Ligand SMILES: Nc1ncnc2c1ncn2[C@@H]1O[C@H](COP(=O)(O)OP(=O)(O)O)[C@@H](O)[C@H]1O
């Protein structure tokens with residue numbers, strides 16, 4: 001194997017740059033020529049390749065986002081799109097591809113590998129919804145950004161005797177909401193995995209008010225049926241809750257931060273491991289974290305499983321909030 005390529009795909013995640021850097025530098029150290037693909041799968045289809053040297057990844061370990069750019073590519077979801085992608089790879093005599101991305105991207109990586117093009121994945125998404133890894137690149141940073149926002153919002157909620165809803169990202173997965181809620185000492189956490197009703201939410205707010213607290217901080221996942229907008233609309237103009245209500249949707253703010261030490265280290269370890277696997281001629285696998293160790297798991301297995309959330313800690317959240 002002589003030439004490898006690397007791309008970032010799906011939502012950008014803080015730490016992607018550290019992973020690119022590790023793939024480029026360790027790849028070169030292992031004797032490969034390394035190519036970067038700009039703009040994810042769209043760039044793969046359009047042929048946006050460039051050879052990368054050690055200096056092309058200088059000064060990026062501390063930067064959020066991805067220097068290669070990313071995309072959501074509808075064309076790659078079609079067979080002709082993927083065929084064009086493989087043609088571009090083989091046309092440049094590239095022997096293997098590293099895909100840094102989340103669950104959608106790794107399904108794409110699986111399909112490329114099935115088409116006979118050796119592909120390995122690196123787990124990267126702020127949502128932590130990718131099966132096969134305890135934690136993905138970007139999760140720790142996003143969590144810390146959400147936490148900082150929660151801490152700030154709690155202060156103003158307290159000053160004004162308000163209930164404040166903070167909405168986190170995560171698609172249909174509640175990890176970011178659950179963990180930032182626990183770490184932020186939220187009075188209530190609403191996630192897609194657990195059904196709720198406006199009556200339950202109202203009861204928590206009223207109970208919190210009656211307990212003498214000066215605020216009620218609610219963290220709601222964007223994918224929950226009762227997200228910030230819906231809760232706000234439902235309770236608008238209802239003084240019987242005690243607290244008046246405000247809401248903040250954190251949105252893309254959670255994705256844009258400089259990566260934490262944890263994410264830089266995880267990304268570096270995963271990038272190094274991806275190169276090691278390619279050196280050994282392995283492909284069709286995802287590099288992820290299991291019990292603190294870097295592990296491989298077949299992409300086929302990743303694609304066929306949905307990551308579940310351990311809900312034990314949610315029950316504890318209620319006790320912690322009394
Ligand atoms: N089922 C699929 N088949 C082929 N390609 C896919 C599939 N799902 C996602 N992809 C590709 O991966 C890209 C990124 O996936 P997406 O779900 O948006 O982000 P993430 O990888 O971060 O979860 C998509 O835009 C698409 O090009």
Ligand SMILES: O=P(O)(O)OC[C@H]1O[C@](O)(COP(=O)(O)O)[C@@H](O)[C@@H]1O
Pocket residue numbers: 010011012072102103104124125126127169170171222255
């Ligand atoms: O940036 P976009 O395209 O608006 O997408 C927003 C989505 O991307 C995410 O930030 C990350 O999701 P992915 O890792 O699946 O790309 C989600 O939490 C959010 O729902």
Ligand SMILES: [Mg+2]
Pocket residue numbers: 010102103104125127129
């Ligand atoms: Mg995803």
